[in-house]
Structure formats: C-alpha cells, structure tokens
Amino acid sequence: MQTVLYPLKFKPVFKDKIWGGRKIKDVLGIDFGPLPNCGEMWLLSGLWDEQSEVANGDFEGDEINDLVETFMGDLVGESVFDKYGEQFPLLLKIIDANDWLSVQVHPDDELAEKRGLGNGKTEMWYVMQADKDADLVMGFKRELTRMDYVNILKNNQLQSILNHEWVEKDDVFFIPAGRVHALGPGIMVAEIQQTSDTTYRIYDWDRINEAGMSRELHIPQSVEAIDGRMPESFKTEVPDVMNKTVQVVDCQYFVTNLLQLQGEMEKDYTNLDSFVVLMPLEGNFSLKWENGAVFVNQGECVLIPNLIKKVTIRAEQYCKLLEIYCQFEENEV
Numbered sequence: 001m002q003t004v005l006y007p008l009k010f011k012p013v014f015k016d017k018i019w020g021g022r023k024i025k026d027v028l029g030i031d032f033g034p035l036p037n038c039g040e041m042w043l044l045s046g047l048w049d050e051q052s053e054v055a056n057g058d059f060e061g062d063e064i065n066d067l068v069e070t071f072m073g074d075l076v077g078e079s080v081f082d083k084y085g086e087q088f089p090l091l092l093k094i095i096d097a098n099d100w101l102s103v104q105v106h107p108d109d110e111l112a113e114k115r116g117l118g119n120g121k122t123e124m125w126y127v128m129q130a131d132k133d134a135d136l137v138m139g140f141k142r143e144l145t146r147m148d149y150v151n152i153l154k155n156n157q158l159q160s161i162l163n164h165e166w167v168e169k170d171d172v173f174f175i176p177a178g179r180v181h182a183l184g185p186g187i188m189v190a191e192i193q194q195t196s197d198t199t200y201r202i203y204d205w206d207r208i209n210e211a212g213m214s215r216e217l218h219i220p221q222s223v224e225a226i227d228g229r230m231p232e233s234f235k236t237e238v239p240d241v242m243n244k245t246v247q248v249v250d251c252q253y254f255v256t257n258l259l260q261l262q263g264e265m266e267k268d269y270t271n272l273d274s275f276v277v278l279m280p281l282e283g284n285f286s287l288k289w290e291n292g293a294v295f296v297n298q299g300e301c302v303l304i305p306n307l308i309k310k311v312t313i314r315a316e317q318y319c320k321l322l323e324i325y326c327q328f329e330e331n332e333v
Helices: 064-071 078-084 109-114 146-154 219-223
Strands: 013-015 040-044 090-097 103-105 123-130 135-140 162-166 172-175 187-194 200-203 245-250 255-268 276-282 285-289 292-296 302-304 310-325
Touching: 090 276, 123 245, 123 255, 123 276, 135 172, 146 219, 172 245, 187 310, 200 219, 276 285, 285 302
Parallel strands: none
Antiparallel strands: 013 040, 040 090, 090 187, 103 200, 123 172, 123 187, 135 162, 245 255, 255 310, 276 302, 276 310, 285 292, 285 310
16 A cells, blocks of 8 residues: 555545435535435544545545554544544534434433443534524523433423524534434534434434334433533634634534635644544635645545645635544643
C-alpha cells in the first residue's frame, strides 16, 4: 500500500426511511438513485458493518477503519488513536425529515458499555434548511426524574410533557446522550455524532407501515438512559461572522466550528493532535495542501489527516462549512 496520506473524500451511503423526504435531491442536487426517498445520507462512518469507502486518490475503495489501522496517529491523531483504536470515532450524516422521526433517546458511554453496545451516542444538529413553521422535539417542558418519566409513560402522558422548539435555518441543537428528541417534518440537518447506531424509540406517533405493523418501541431500555435535566436553553446561539472560525460545540467527543468564507483562509493545525473534517453546508470550496488540491461540494466532506498541518481553504464565492475534530484536555489547540 502506498504510504503518502492526502485529504480523503468518501462515497455517500443513501438510506430510505419511513419518514424520509427528497430534499437531498431537490435542494442539494444529489441523486440518490432508485430509492423512494432519502431520509439519511451518510457522509463518513466508522461503524464496523457500515464503513465509508474512500472516493478519491490512491486509496479509492478502501474502508476508513482499514486506513486507521494502517496509519494510526498519522491519520487520526495519536491521542485519538490511543482512545478509540482502529475505529473512526465519528459519524457524519445529512438527515431529511418529511415526517416526524420517532421520539427517541440514546445511551451514554457507561450505559452502552454495560449493555455491550460499544459507544454511547452524543450528537448535534445544524439546521441546513427548514420549512416555515417547522418544529422539533428537544427535551421535556420541565425537569424530570426517571420515576417521573416512568409514571408519565404509565399514564400515557408523554406527548403532553415533550418540549417543542420552532426551527429556522442555521439553528444548532446539541443533544447529549440521555436527552429525548425528535426531528420534525420539513427540516434538513447536518448531524455529527459519536460512532454509534443505538437508538431507543419511545414513541412513534402511532405510525404503521405498509404491512400494517408499528415499529418496535424500546420503553424498558430507555428508562435508565433518560436524563431529564433542563439546560438554560436547548438551542445553541452561534455568532454570524465572516472569515473567522466560530466555535459551535465543544464536548468530550468532538469540537465543531463554523466557517463562513469569501476568498481564502489559511488553517494551521500544528497544535492539534487530531484529524479534521470539513463539511460544506452551502457553496463549495477547494482545499489546498503542500502536495495538491481537492474540490469539495455541498453534500460532501473531506477528511484532513493529522499528518497534514497546513492547508488553505478557498471559496470562489460564498461558502459555509463545518470544521470538526476531536480534542481532549491533553490535546488543546
């Protein structure tokens, strides 16, 4: 295998869902083939049975975890490899909801390990597009204990306690493991999350499929996962500034920054021991490094290996993109 790393692009994976829509084709211009809809487009995944394949260069067709195994810290960062081993630690998606997703909750690391599920699932949503009057479920209207939650379920009062948030383009929601949530119709989001596909479905809007069957619920599993605490706000405020790096989320699993660009921006990752993923939300950009350049369109992402420390991002016109990486206490920029 050749040993020179370069910025990697990946083949998307399209998933039809009972609640999925067509905005990935109609808004982003990405053809998802014969599927009736595309509820999720996976841009980068390290899940063992659904790994992303490289789409460009000498490693085209190789799976991401194979490259992590081969290049270790040179690809993902020494501290990242020490913590996560040969599995790429993040999963990046675009989700298009044409109907309500189930009301759901995800376990944290401790509970996931206890149940033999690997990682927990903390995530965030960046709203790429939202129809007028679109809303979603985020947490509860008041603080709840687990016993409160059990009693509410017993009395069939879950809908009355769910907190709804009106949604507009560029809204951000951080969703730590344990927070109940559901994406509503007319919303398309970029999702950044831990590498996990564990979801406990607690309500599915009394929906049935074409065979007259309802989807499985996971009520007993959800009780220990629920975190009913109330934050100051469920929505994350993000300053609207040009040509600067603006932090959106900083948690123990990932950092996400927002860049709005016109022209060029130089990035120096010398003090960062991590890969970096760039994901355009609007527009497109070219990424230049010492040995080459790659063009990245809306609806794609590019992974900059830890070995590459200095790059130039150039937007021919306007481009809005997310910058995503891992950062631990001993690994601060």
